Amino acid sequence: MELEPVYQVGQLSTTGFLIASVIKVLIVFLVVLVTVAMLTLLERKISAWMQDRLGPNRVGPGGLAQPVADGLKNILKEESNPGQAHRVFFVLAPMLAITPAMVTFAVIPLASPLPTPWGLVEMVIADMPIGVLFLLAFSSLGVYGIVIAGWASSNKYALLGGLRAGAQMISYEIALGMSLLSVLFLVGNVRLPEVVWGQQQLGLWFAIPLSISFLFFWVSAFAETNRLPFDLPEAESELITGYHTEYSSMKFSMFFIAEYAHVLTVSMLMATLFLGGWDIPFWSGDNMLGMADGTVVGAAPAVWKTLLTLLAFVVKTGFFIVMFMLIRWTLPRFRYDQVMDLGWKLMLPALLTVVTVTAGTILALDSAGVAYGLVYGLVLTAVNAVMLGIFLLVLDRGRVLSGGYARQEKRAHARAVARFHREEFEVGHGAPAEG
Amino acid sequence: MLRSYLPLLILLGISAAQAVGMVVVSQVLSPTKWTWVKASPYESGIDPLGSTRERFSVKFYVVAILFIVFDVETVFLIPWAVVMREVGVAGFVAAAMFIFILTVGLIYEWRKGALEWD
Numbered sequence A: 001m002e003l004e005p006v007y008q009v010g011q012l013s014t015t016g017f018l019i020a021s022v023i024k025v026l027i028v029f030l031v032v033l034v035t036v037a038m039l040t041l042l043e044r045k046i047s048a049w050m051q052d053r054l055g056p057n058r059v060g061p062g063g064l065a066q067p068v069a070d071g072l073k074n075i076l077k078e079e080s081n082p083g084q085a086h087r088v089f090f091v092l093a094p095m096l097a098i099t100p101a102m103v104t105f106a107v108i109p110l111a112s113p114l115p116t117p118w119g120l121v122e123m124v125i126a127d128m129p130i131g132v133l134f135l136l137a138f139s140s141l142g143v144y145g146i147v148i149a150g151w152a153s154s155n156k157y158a159l160l161g162g163l164r165a166g167a168q169m170i171s172y173e174i175a176l177g178m179s180l181l182s183v184l185f186l187v188g189n190v191r192l193p194e195v196v197w198g199q200q201q202l203g204l205w206f207a208i209p210l211s212i213s214f215l216f217f218w219v220s221a222f223a224e225t226n227r228l229p230f231d232l233p234e235a236e237s238e239l240i241t242g243y244h245t246e247y248s249s250m251k252f253s254m255f256f257i258a259e260y261a262h263v264l265t266v267s268m269l270m271a272t273l274f275l276g277g278w279d280i281p282f283w284s285g286d287n288m289l290g291m292a293d294g295t296v297v298g299a300a301p302a303v304w305k306t307l308l309t310l311l312a313f314v315v316k317t318g319f320f321i322v323m324f325m326l327i328r329w330t331l332p333r334f335r336y337d338q339v340m341d342l343g344w345k346l347m348l349p350a351l352l353t354v355v356t357v358t359a360g361t362i363l364a365l366d367s368a369g370v371a372y373g374l375v376y377g378l379v380l381t382a383v384n385a386v387m388l389g390i391f392l393l394v395l396d397r398g399r400v401l402s403g404g405y406a407r408q409e410k411r412a413h414a415r416a417v418a419r420f421h422r423e424e425f426e427v428g429h430g431a432p433a434e435g
Numbered sequence B: 001m002l003r004s005y006l007p008l009l010i011l012l013g014i015s016a017a018q019a020v021g022m023v024v025v026s027q028v029l030s031p032t033k034w035t036w037v038k039a040s041p042y043e044s045g046i047d048p049l050g051s052t053r054e055r056f057s058v059k060f061y062v063v064a065i066l067f068i069v070f071d072v073e074t075v076f077l078i079p080w081a082v083v084m085r086e087v088g089v090a091g092f093v094a095a096a097m098f099i100f101i102l103t104v105g106l107i108y109e110w111r112k113g114a115l116e117w118d
Helices: A014-050 A068-074 A087-101 A129-153 A156-187 A192-202 A209-223 A250-274 A303-328 A338-368 A375-394 A403-429 B002-029 B057-110
Strands: A006-008 A115-116 A118-120 A289-291 A295-298
Touching: A014 A068, A014 A118, A014 A250, A014 A303, A014 B002, A068 A250, A068 B002, A087 A129, A087 A250, A087 A289, A087 B002, A115 A303, A129 A156, A129 A192, A129 B057, A156 A192, A156 A209, A156 A250, A156 A338, A156 B057, A192 A250, A192 A289, A192 A295, A192 A375, A209 A250, A209 A338, A209 A375, A250 A303, A250 B002, A338 A375, A338 B057
Parallel strands: none
Antiparallel strands: A006 A295, A115 A118, A289 A295
C-alpha cells in the first residue's frame, strides 16, 4: 500500500478546543432534539401515506408545526401520579431513559474534518479512543429506564412490559455486539473515524463485504429500539402500552423522545459502520482521516468537502430512518417465543460461526499476501454471500426470516394434498352421505 | 488524549439537565387534581385485582444469567478483534477455542431447555 499524503492543519489550543466542543455539543444537541420531534411527524405522515390517509395537516403549513403543538400540550397536561407507584423511581425512570438516548451519538463522526484558521476541528462530538465500546455501553443503559419504569409503576401491564423489554433488549445486545466484531476485524481500531477510513481504504462499504453481519446488526437494531416487528414490550393488544402505561403528559413524552432518539442513533450508527459513514461513493477526494494531533491523512480537507460529506451522511441516515418506518407499517408483530428463538437459537449460533469464518478468511487473505483493497473486499463479499445463502436457504428454510410467503405456500401445498386424498376417498367409496 | 472525553461530559450534563428540566417544568405548569380513580393503577377500567409485587416467570432470570455469560464473551472478543490481524494464527486458535467452549455451553443450555419459552 502506498503511503498516503499527510496534511498539517494544526492542533486546536485548549481554549479553542473547549469553545469548539461547546459549539458542537450545543448545535448537535439542538439539531437532534428538533430532528426527533420531526421524526414523530414523519412517522405519522408515513403511516398516513401507507394507510391512504392525509395525516396531520392542520397545524402550520402541511402540519409541520404539529410536533410543537404536541410538545406544548404534553407540558401543560396533568401528570398522573398513581398512588401505589414508587415515588422516586417513578420520576427517575423517564430521566434514565432519555439521558443515555441523547448521549449515545456523541462518538459518531458526522462529516469529514473541518480545517479552520485555529486548527483542525473533528466533526464528531467526542473523538474518544474507546468509540465502539462507549456505544455498546451507553446503548445498553437504556434498558434501566424501561425496566425501572415498568416496576415502579406498580401496574401489571407495565411490569410485564418492562420485563419483556428487559429480556428482549439484553438478548439482542449480544447479537449487536457480535455483529460488530467483523467490522473491528477489518478496521483494527474502535475509533469510529477509523471505521469510515477503513471503508474508504477498502473501496467498498462494509455492507457489501460483511453483508451477513450487516443483516444481523440491522435485525438486532430493530429489537434494541423496540420497534415493530419487535415491539413486544408495548404490544398494545396485550399490554395496553407496556412499560409506560401509567405515564402521562411530559413523562410519557420523554419515553417517546427516547425511543425516537434511539432510532436516530441506530440509523446513524448503521450508516457509519456499514454504509461508509460520511463517505461519498466513487470519489476519492473525501478519503481522509483526521488525527488527534491536528494532521489529516489522505486527501486535503476543505470546508466545502465537510459540507458535502455532511449531506451524504444525512442522506444515509435518512434512508435507515425511512426503512424503520416503512417496516413498522408493513410487518406484523412477532410472538414472544419467536423473538427469543430468533435471538438465542438462530442469531447467536449463526454469529459465532460467522465471526470464526470471517476471521479465518481475513487471516488467509493476509497470509496469501493480498493487499487491503478492492480484491480483498471482493473475496470477503463472496464468502459472505455463500454464508448468507446457507443461512437464508438452508438453515432458515423459510421458517423465521422469510416468514409469511413460505408459510402460505406450505399451507397451499397441504390443502392440495388434502384435496387429492379426499378425491381419492370419494372415488373409492362414492360421494359421502349428506349431513 | 484525555481531553477528548471533555465534550462527552458537557453533553452528558446538558442532557441530564434537559431530563430534569422537562420533569420540573411540566410539574410546575400542569394542573394537579387528585381523585381516587386517577390514583388507582390502570387495569382496563375495572378495580385492580391483587398486588403487582407478585412473583414472575423464572425465565427472565435465566435469560439475564445467559446474557451475562455471552455479553462478557463479546466484550472479551472485542480486544482480540481489534488486534486480530496482528496476532495472526496463534490468536485465532486461542479465540476459536474460547468460542468453542462457549458454544458447548450454549448447546448445553439449549438441551436443558433454558431457551424454551412455552
